[in-house]
Amino acid sequence: MTDTADSYTLAVAQPRVRTEPDHSANVAHAVDLVAEAAARGSDLVLFPEHSPGPFREGQDYDAAGPLAAAAREAAINVVWSRMEACEDGLWRLVVYVVDRAGRTVLRYERTHPATVPSADTGGFVAPGRELGSFELDGIPMGIAVCSELWIPETTRVLALRGAEIILSPAGGHFTALTKNWQVIARARAIENLCHLALTNNLYGDEQGAALVAGPEHVLVEAGRAELAVARLDLARARWLRDTDDSLAEPKPFDSIPGLLRARRPDLYAGLTRVRGDEFDYEGNR
Secondary structure (H helix, E strand, C coil): CCCCCCEEEEEEECCECCCCCCCCHHHHHHHHHHHHHHHCCCCEEECCCCCECCCCCCCCCCCHHHHHHHHHHHCCEEEEEEEEECCCCCEEEEEEEECCCCCEEEEEECCCCCCCCHHHHCCCCCCCCCCEEEEECCEEEEECCHHHHHCHHHHHHHHHCCCCEEEEEEEECCHHHHHHHHHHHHHHHHHHCCEEEEEEEECCCCCCCCEEECCCCEEEECCCCCEEEEEEEHHHHHHHHHCCCCCCCCCCCCCCCCCCCCCCHHHCHHHHCCCCCCCCCCCCC
16 A cells, blocks of 8 residues: 555546447556556556446456456556356346455445346346445445445445445446436535545546545546546544534534434334335346
8 A cells, every 4th residue: 555544545447438349458448547547656446337348248358367467567456347147147247356466355246236127238137135345455445336326325334334435336328417426426425424436437528427525525526537546535534434513613624524423223214114116126127
């Protein structure tokens, strides 16, 4: 780790997707971005959902080997994902967390696939079973993929497990949702008093949504750039979690502190009560 324990340097990669003549070209491009992120002092680089792939069923190329090698060579943590045929024969979106030595720290199967018809997504994507909590460089972290970020319980549970950094790789093509997607990312960082990194794939010359938000401020927005780097003040976020609200003026904070301490779990039984109209992730309907 290149920084002290009280700070962390994180890069969000939002690569322009290579589609012709072969999707596997995304792997070499990802390796280049890993090297660039390391050269800019990053401890971790986050790639978007299903990047560098394979992106969908029927594609067959290896990103795991080249990215593990790139992580070892640059001594940087790498988070990437692909569509994968799992042992039960079903396809899932799988996120891999690879450490500085090229070892897999976490294999996370997305638990909340997109709630759109299978015909629109190119096939059935099965849900995973466990939320994505892990520790890297001694820092508790979590993963919320794409629209999982819009379900507040997901990131709240990760935060209650201790996550100080939440990584949110998304697919892209946000179009009209871009601004609100960024608002949601900021809200999740604010309400959980954590740092949150959002990134997406770029298609053509579109404006990206990638950003890194802290509990008080946005640290960086990537715009159309394929890589953006931010330094996270973990000590400040910890202070906000450990400090109660105050009427002092001028206020020594820009977000209400102590929010995780201010909860009333005895009032929230309704969050786990089945209503009967929940989306059927197993049947995609």
